[in-house]
Amino acid sequence: MRSISTSLCTLEPLVAEHAHEMFRVLSDPAIYEFENEPPVSEEWLANRYRLLETRESRDGAERWLNWVVRLPAGELAGYVQATVLASGTSLVAYELNSRHWRQGIGGSAVTAVLEELRSSYATRTFVAVLKAANYRSMALLRALGFSPAPQLQAAEFGPDADERVMLMEVRTSEGAA
Numbered sequence: 001m002r003s004i005s006t007s008l009c010t011l012e013p014l015v016a017e018h019a020h021e022m023f024r025v026l027s028d029p030a031i032y033e034f035e036n037e038p039p040v041s042e043e044w045l046a047n048r049y050r051l052l053e054t055r056e057s058r059d060g061a062e063r064w065l066n067w068v069v070r071l072p073a074g075e076l077a078g079y080v081q082a083t084v085l086a087s088g089t090s091l092v093a094y095e096l097n098s099r100h101w102r103q104g105i106g107g108s109a110v111t112a113v114l115e116e117l118r119s120s121y122a123t124r125t126f127v128a129v130l131k132a133a134n135y136r137s138m139a140l141l142r143a144l145g146f147s148p149a150p151q152l153q154a155a156e157f158g159p160d161a162d163e164r165v166m167l168m169e170v171r172t173s174e175g176a177a
């Protein structure tokens, strides 16, 4: 797993040492308007990051790839996460502190991660599961080229009734999905 640079930010592989700064970044209630909740403590976050640092599920079937998003001035803005399933499909998720919204950072960071997943992890299918009401995330995904997954495909990801599964298939130059 490597660092990735974009014109707006640098994506650094997440390690437990990021927990101190990320606790502040993620303690922003605006992030959780539609889902999830802030980390309960810095210690809790450090423990979680230690687990994520293994970069794979206990049975080795899934790759857990997490990057923190660092801005040019040096501060952290959030993270992008990808779970690469045994099938090669990647589930993506992301959170940025609201001070940094609507500046193109989320789009830039997620685009870079999708490209990394395509080129280094052979992912051809990208999936995001989110609350239907989460209009910001929905708009970001649509802007990146995601669309609602067909019902049968969506069901594989076990969405709750208030969730939507968004999908993007990348075609190879040969035209195969």
Ligand SMILES: CC(C)(COP(=O)(O)OP(=O)(O)OC[C@H]1O[C@@H](n2cnc3c(N)ncnc32)[C@H](O)[C@@H]1OP(=O)(O)O)[C@@H](O)C(=O)NCCC(=O)NCCS
Binding pocket: 030, 031, 032, 093, 094, 095, 096, 097, 100, 101, 102, 103, 104, 105, 106, 107, 108, 128, 129, 130, 131, 134, 135, 136, 137, 139, 140, 141, 143
């Ligand atoms: C979703 C999120 C990462 C977007 O990050 P961002 O840096 O603000 O997104 P960008 O500025 O790169 O926006 C890219 C595109 O997404 C869409 N978009 C993003 N926020 C939007 C909003 N509030 N309203 C409408 N469209 C929006 C737009 O198409 C935008 O392109 P544009 O600015 O050229 O119109 C951010 O809102 C966030 O962290 N939300 C809380 C956490 C969350 O909900 N995570 C997703 C859980 S699945």
